[in-house]
Amino acid sequence: MIVPYGLDPTILLLIPAMILSIYAQSKIKSAYNIYSREGLKSGMTGAEVARMVLDRSGLQDVSIERVAGNLTDHYDPRKKVLRLSSDVYGRPTIASAGVAAHEAGHAIQDQVDYGPLKLRSFMVPFASFGSRFSMIIIIIGLIFGFTGMISLGIVLFSLVVLFQLFTLPVEFNASSRALAVLGEYQILTADEVPKAKKVLDAAALTYVAAAFSSIMTLVRLLIIRDRRR
Template identity: 55%
Template sequence: MFPYFYWDSTMILLLPALILAFYAQAKVSSTFERYLRVPARNGLTGAEVAREILRLSGIHDVSVEIQGGRLSDYYDPRRKVLKLSSDVYNGRSLAAQGVAAHECGHAIQHDVGYAPLAIRNSIVPVASFGSQLAFPLFFLGLFLRGEFLMTLGILLFSAAVLFQLITLPVEYNASSRAVTVLEGHGFIDRDEARPVRKVLGAAALTYVAATLMAVMQLLRLLALAGIYRDDR
């Protein structure tokens, strides 16, 4: 009655996203490692660059802090803090300065009221709630033949997909702002901009992979729901 419990043919929908995810992770790691060994001519650390970019942008209420992990850098708009991994915070490389500038790009977005960032921040609770409960509800509905639970699971996961879709322009815009400010204020020379773009481009690819995975997962849920309806 439900052959996809034993062999779920819809899993094939995820293969392109899985392949891209593995490639993106390998690409960002190798690119970051490569340019982590290339010192920036200005000799500044990532933390120093971040603080100076914030100052030049007229942002005086955002702190810059170090944290553990690798490539774990992020901007927290609620606490107004830039969290930089040790490689970025203390690093004097093009990779470190590029990543630090990217996170500053998010702080600048927040400061100027960049609409996609505001939308993304507003749906974080719904997207988080949806990503946690969507699959349990959907497959419980599939097992119990409860179409309402399946539909609810799909709707909740749609919020997570929307979050990923909005994240793409937010991340690309932050990277664009990063390169512009690094070049515009003379932190890096023109020939140094290309490596910085490579680092940020590789990082952006991970968001593309995450978005593709979310979209394909949604299509998979819709396909499974269609199979269920056909079998009734």
Template identity: 50%
Template structure:
């Protein structure tokens, strides 16, 4: 009755959604602000990424253009660094910062950074968990009986795997930003007065991952409350 009608635990979902929306709005606002600030060297995101990779002796990573807004990512399996429309050809301090952050992931991969390896190992389990956790819980709530408890517990365990993946992602992302900022200075891509601006962009982006973890923890708490209430 609670699950399908008004459920007090919905407040947890609402809080998580608000946290995520605030973080998303903040990163968009910060990026838009500094995307209008041209870097003094005039290097594009792609050029900055190439210089950083070369400085670290990484020559087996291709830099590709990918469509979309802030869809930048490093693919460790294909050894490809993909930069979005807003980053690839832009000379802004925001674009250069995002490119440097993705290069940070490439450097992590090249140096066998442990948290990155752990996160990569958790990807299959996290994908399964994100797809099956809630369906298993819903089916368990619908069918009733002893089997329902097994399904609900399995769903919760799979969701724990999703949360664990997101938690492990935090040090990976923060470390990539630190590496990227340091290399921007060392490679002469940004001057000292520009680095604080880029740092704000990367900090805002990192906070979206923190918001995601908090939202998922609230979802996990909701699952546990629903499961406990059902047993009662």
């Protein structure tokens, strides 16, 4: 491939990651839009689905809260709180049930001390620090020609990459747990489960895209650093 004059050729490494990210975002938006309009035959809202899954798993101590935003759903293992976005919390749709059960899956992981979840939780402050300061340190190193500073920034960015890699098994496992309980507890009918799976698979792809993008960025940074030596 011909690279325009003056353009860093390592930027080409990011193109596949950008394409995958765009594709992943389009998939999750499409799947969520389709199945957020298809009502559940059981008529249960996302909050009711989550509550049923938590209670039947012996997690009555985990509370459920409504939060603002779109797809801002998450489980907080420190406070034992499952937070659902407004659409998921109050609507009786296939998408809401899938997302709510997925987040309840994280609470179950916490209950059974699921190893990858513990590793990811341990990595949170380190990844947050790396995300905030790695690029600043790398840019300063590049401007002033400090190879050691560039290497330090790369080490910090590697913490972000590790966090995203630890996230993958956590998210895949939570989705598997969600689909299992949705069928087992008959929250979804046999024909509704595959539809919920489409939503969760699309969501999982966004995590894959994020991890791949970070890996390619890390490779690019290593190449740039080695050129400066």
